[in-house]
Amino acid sequence: MGDRVGRDETESAARAVDGSTDRAEDGSTDRAEVEPADPFEVWTVATFDLAAFSLVVLLAGHLSGALAGALTGLGTVPGLAAFGYLWALVIVAVRWVLSGGGIADGDRSIGSLLIRGTIGGAGVGVGLVGGGVLVGSAVAVVRAPELLTTVAFVAVIGSVIGAVVGAVAGVASAVCSVAVARASERIVPETGPDYSSSSSS
């Protein structure tokens, strides 16, 4: 018994030192079987989703006449920081959505992409609200501690709204991403042995 415990501890330590090798040899853990997403695809799809979402919001705000008021209240530095934070969140979410298979036809079912896109979008919405709440909490602690209760209330309500809006944006982004991926497959149908280096001018 004591020997066994000692051997288990040694094996655990070895796993901690070289976890990847162990997982690859073991093959029994789910994490080892999930294929990581292609970074190029993640970068393209994530920034496409973010740009499309931003443009839809900008156009809607501009056409409704609400854009000027909304932008005036938001300073340049906080605005850029919020955009950068949202960009990072979308990259993390798309990386998760595209893990275990890319966006190309045949890599996985569209239903799986839409479900993951919905969950990923909801995560981005909650993450965005959570970031805002963290900043708001820090400001409240320093300047007005009595506002912490209000910040907590806003966090709960904002997270629910953020999750719903994010889920809708996520599934819409997934649909658009699949559409542009199918269009790209028509541009470059397949890579195969019949490719030649010949060109046209």
Add this chain to the structure above:
Amino acid sequence: MAGALHLLVRLAHVLGMAVLLGGAVAAWQALRIGNRDPRPVLRRYEWLFWGALGVSIATGVGNLGTLGPPGPTTRWGSILTFKLLVVAGVVVLSAVRSLAVGRLGDSGAVRSIARGRLRVLYAATGWALGAIVALAEVLAHG
């Protein structure tokens, strides 16, 4: 301080557009040269493209906040609407183009039909970006 920050934001916006437009022309040219593998140039541009596009959108919104855009029914507002629609078109076109470049793979050369289609896409990107620059100039200087 606010003036220097706004200048910095405008500089980033202009530099971002220079990367987008200049890279599109360079990629189109790389596809015209027949005896060279264009994939490294194309992939590098696509990486840069989305980074520069994100920066351009963020700084573009910053510019709008500083200028305080008038309503959509004014002449300035109508041009802004048109510019945003052209930018949206470039974004969709570029997503198709980037994912197509990503499909080229690591082995084998680029088939002539794919090369021709990509060249058209890069040319369209370049012309559309040129139109955006022209619209931006009208917005900035009337």
